Amino acid sequence: xxxxxxxxxxxxxxxxxxxxxxxxxxxxxxxxxxxxxxxxxxxxxxxxxxxxxxxxxxxxxxx
Numbered sequence: 001x002x003x004x005x006x007x008x009x010x011x012x013x014x015x016x017x018x019x020x021x022x023x024x025x026x027x028x029x030x031x032x033x034x035x036x037x038x039x040x041x042x043x044x045x046x047x048x049x050x051x052x053x054x055x056x057x058x059x060x061x062x063x
Contacts (some may be wrong), residue, residue: 001032001036002032004029005027005028005033006026006027009023009026009027
């Protein structure tokens with residue numbers, strides 16, 4: 001995902017309509033990489049991770 005978030009965005013048809021914030025977020029590679037870096041280092045070893053804190057956080061499914 002960090003390698004080419006814009007490519008992932010193009011492979012998710014309908015994302016712009018169902019979750020515009022996530023669609024926009026995937027269009028900003030620096031934001032995606034920063035979020036992934038943050039999630040990879042925050043809370044390491046303290047249980048399962050929660051939803052991302054970026055724009056798609058409110059719609060992130062953990063189940």
